[in-house]
Amino acid sequence: MQTQLAPEYQNTAHGQEAEAILRKCVHCGFCTATCPTYQTLGDELDGPRGRIYLIKQVLEGKEPTRATQVHLDRCLTCRNCESTCPSGVQYGHLLDIGRQVVDEKVPRPAGERLKRWALKEGIPSPLFAPAMKLGQAVRGLLPESIQAKVPPKTAHGAWPTREHARKVLLLAGCVQPSMLPNINYATARVLDAVGVQTVVAGNAGCCGAVKFHLNDQDGGRAQMRANIDAWWPMVSSGQVECIVVNASGCSAMVKDYAHALKDDAQYADKAGRISAMARDLSELLPAMLPELAGRLQGRVHFKGKLAYHPPCTLQHAQKLRGAWNATWPSWVFRCSPRAPNRTCAAAPPEPIRSCNPSCPGSCAHASSPRSMRPAATKNPR
Numbered sequence: 001m002q003t004q005l006a007p008e009y010q011n012t013a014h015g016q017e018a019e020a021i022l023r024k025c026v027h028c029g030f031c032t033a034t035c036p037t038y039q040t041l042g043d044e045l046d047g048p049r050g051r052i053y054l055i056k057q058v059l060e061g062k063e064p065t066r067a068t069q070v071h072l073d074r075c076l077t078c079r080n081c082e083s084t085c086p087s088g089v090q091y092g093h094l095l096d097i098g099r100q101v102v103d104e105k106v107p108r109p110a111g112e113r114l115k116r117w118a119l120k121e122g123i124p125s126p127l128f129a130p131a132m133k134l135g136q137a138v139r140g141l142l143p144e145s146i147q148a149k150v151p152p153k154t155a156h157g158a159w160p161t162r163e164h165a166r167k168v169l170l171l172a173g174c175v176q177p178s179m180l181p182n183i184n185y186a187t188a189r190v191l192d193a194v195g196v197q198t199v200v201a202g203n204a205g206c207c208g209a210v211k212f213h214l215n216d217q218d219g220g221r222a223q224m225r226a227n228i229d230a231w232w233p234m235v236s237s238g239q240v241e242c243i244v245v246n247a248s249g250c251s252a253m254v255k256d257y258a259h260a261l262k263d264d265a266q267y268a269d270k271a272g273r274i275s276a277m278a279r280d281l282s283e284l285l286p287a288m289l290p291e292l293a294g295r296l297q298g299r300v301h302f303k304g305k306l307a308y309h310p311p312c313t314l315q316h317a318q319k320l321r322g323a324w325n326a327t328w329p330s331w332v333f334r335c336s337p338r339a340p341n342r343t344c345a346a347a348p349p350e351p352i353r354s355c356n357p358s359c360p361g362s363c364a365h366a367s368s369p370r371s372m373r374p375a376a377t378k379n380p381r
């Protein structure tokens, strides 16, 4: 694709990166066929090729409108289009640039600004945990729509106390400790069972994805730097083998620290090392299976069928499409993998297991009558 950037973007880091990405696109449209928002809405501008054109036009000097902003907002950032693209177009990075450039020129309605601010400041805030605790205490009294967003309190069991020579850092995350604490505790117990000690750095927090993807990219980068600072003593001294992340949206973000901080002279090298050490938990499990299987045999009695949902952040952002689920012994459970290029757009009949805590909720939401799909078809001018 030929490009002629407007003077304001020439010789800027964003302009040069966007231009390099745009020039790889050959307009073939293969990506459109696998885009969930195009499949749902049927509008070229709600597919990757259309959004690429919109971003190109803005970078070439065309004034963006509210409609441009909404077409970019509707992108799920699932990056299915990247998996399909034969030319290696890094759509996700282009979209980040496009969203930032458009938001600088198109003011959002006040209600939307407030909602986005509440999400980006509220979710990673220290106040989220007490708010969740309160919500769980009065869950039965809440309207159904809010109840669906407040999971019942779950028992998390004990954190292992044994020390091991092999150690890993775990990103505890921002909402997971209060919403679904059993995930981090279970992760630590599984790793302990195979002789690996899990360490959580006290000052690490949100991976930065919430702010970054709500277009507060500077706020997201500040959280990335804070995590790097929290992890660095253990990383630089070689005390930990890797940084384990058990939510695929967060592992995708940590693996992208190297790119997000590439222009930061103070943090670029550290970010590169942190990204190289990040592992989604599903990358570690296959090697542990023989030992885990021996310990589980005779203790697990679940004989039902589960639907395994491989999240987009695992399949497309991290390119982890290995069938680790298929390697589980059949006496543990039988997995029914969902069609590999689908996002959480429809719920299967079986109980869902996923590598990202928000995905089962999205599947359930997609199958409910409250699904936002009808509202999303309105196009502003």
Ligand code: SF4
Pocket: 034, 035, 036, 037, 038, 046, 047, 048, 051, 074, 075, 076, 077, 078, 079, 080, 081, 082, 091
């Ligand atoms: S990231 Fe997903 S929703 Fe966005 S354009 Fe690509 S395939 Fe479509």
Ligand code: SF4
Pocket: 024, 025, 026, 027, 028, 029, 030, 031, 032, 048, 049, 052, 081, 084, 085, 086, 087, 088, 089
């Ligand atoms: S598949 Fe790749 S090269 Fe083809 S239109 Fe989509 S982004 Fe461009």
